Amino acid sequence: MSVTVITLPGMSVAVISHRYDSFMARWEPDSRGRLEQAAFELYGERGFDRTTVAAIAERAGVTERTFFRHFADKREILFAGAGMLQDLLVEAVHDAPPDASPIEAVRLALAGAGAFFDGRREFSRHRQTIIVGSEELRERELIKLATLAAALADALRRRGVADPAAGLTGEVAIAIFRLSFESWVADDAAATLSERIIASFDELRVVAAGT
Amino acid sequence: MSVTVITLPGMSVAVISHRYDSFMARWEPDSRGRLEQAAFELYGERGFDRTTVAAIAERAGVTERTFFRHFADKREILFAGAGMLQDLLVEAVHDAPPDASPIEAVRLALAGAGAFFDGRREFSRHRQTIIVGSEELRERELIKLATLAAALADALRRRGVADPAAGLTGEVAIAIFRLSFESWVADDAAATLSERIIASFDELRVVAAGT
DNA sequence: AAGGTGATGACAGTTACTGACATCGGCATC
């Protein structure tokens, strides 16, 4: 049997190709996926702080030790998909038209990523509710975004963007993503994430000019 | 005897006015200051991760329990002064000329705060070395800065700045502060923090215009 | 059939943090 787990921010799809195992394996397959689901449920039910790793492991039918073999710590289970978003954005920056300015390159990348989230609004909202309910989780979210900003800056440097501009553009891009994302999950208004991102870039131009 | 502790980011000065106590108090005074110093030393010697709270408490001559009465957790001891920087900046934004644009207001505030740090470069460098050496500490630093960004945005709203602009300006200001601070502690070049901050705002105008 | 491998369990140990209660100098009040 082969198990392929596709993980996106907070969401994982386990593609289990049941080659119809001769009989039964020693353990239920996809313990990692079960852990993710159990954690997501429990964090939603009781909140992150009042959920123990023991409870997650129990619901998933494994031991605590197995939890820590799959996830570095109790928070990381909610961010397992962050690497994928980063790859997506870095690639999009890399693939932007060669003559696009730095800000234009990240604008295109973020708008593209926004489209990805637009189909997952309810899920994103649930996840965001969990995260904002815990200081620890917000810390982890911030460091993931900071890493992302650094990766974007690197992608820009590989496009030939010089250094004060590359770092600054990366940081600004992430700030815009964060603000747009927050307003998108908080509002019930119709605007999509992509639209909000694009509007934020316009707003940035106005704000930055006002000196 | 009266003990006044003046705390700045990572640095605390205990002003002990020895009114020459009748005799000796029950414990050595300023346990909080001794804890800060012990922690700072040990984090520098062994790194944050390999320093236990027990070791800090022992060097400071108190019990572990006392550590946690003064500081919420092992990281917070390095950030006890963050509130002061925030008050400084918020006040500076509040006091900016009424006709200053949002970006101009935060620019003035940050440049002023930069001047404050300029006299503490070696100390800032030491502290920064400790922080970048630990993922946990970087997380804490990021959430402190995010809080600061929110406080700046609030200060701008009180100046009458409308909402997409206020939030965005706050975030951008903090991004600039962070980048400038990092380059200031990393470089040996002569430029002061304030100068770097001002240069970053100029850079921002150029970057943001390039759409 | 033999042996290697990978995912898991079992279990003991460390460390961060919390709650509850005891202690006792200093100070205000009487």
Next chain:
DNA sequence: GATGCCGATGTCAGTAACTGTCATCACCTT
């Protein structure tokens, strides 16, 4: 100057997040 409250600390037991180490055993390779 005796009484009593207060605030900072100590003491101690407990919880929960992690880590290191070794055992187990279905599966795969040879």
